[in-house]
Amino acid sequence: MDSHVMQNPAASQVVLKDSFNASPPASLQYTEREGLHLGLVGWVKNTYSGTVVGQVQGSADMVEEMKVWLSKEGSPSSRITKAVFTNQRSIDKLELSGFKTRF
Numbered sequence: 001m002d003s004h005v006m007q008n009p010a011a012s013q014v015v016l017k018d019s020f021n022a023s024p025p026a027s028l029q030y031t032e033r034e035g036l037h038l039g040l041v042g043w044v045k046n047t048y049s050g051t052v053v054g055q056v057q058g059s060a061d062m063v064e065e066m067k068v069w070l071s072k073e074g075s076p077s078s079r080i081t082k083a084v085f086t087n088q089r090s091i092d093k094l095e096l097s098g099f100k101t102r103f
Helices: 026-037 060-072
Strands: 011-017 041-046 052-059 084-090 099-101
Touching: 011 060, 026 041, 026 052, 026 060, 026 099, 052 060, 060 084
Parallel strands: 041 099
Antiparallel strands: 011 052, 011 084, 041 052
């Protein structure tokens, strides 16, 4: 079976836009770890303004869990001021692989 084909038909994607302030780059490691823990694929990166952007794909329920984590918990060193999620949509198969921190 193709590893990029979702077994759960309720697959979802969401784009993170200026999700939270994350001072040290190590903050992104927690986000990456949480995404992997939830079985998601995607990427995150710091912006020049000190916020985090990225993209997450996976089962709809796990994407929702990730949104809650990003909105309310985040990494120990992050200061969450707001969470903005855009372009949430259903997808038939994953368009990304792995979960990475981009620089």
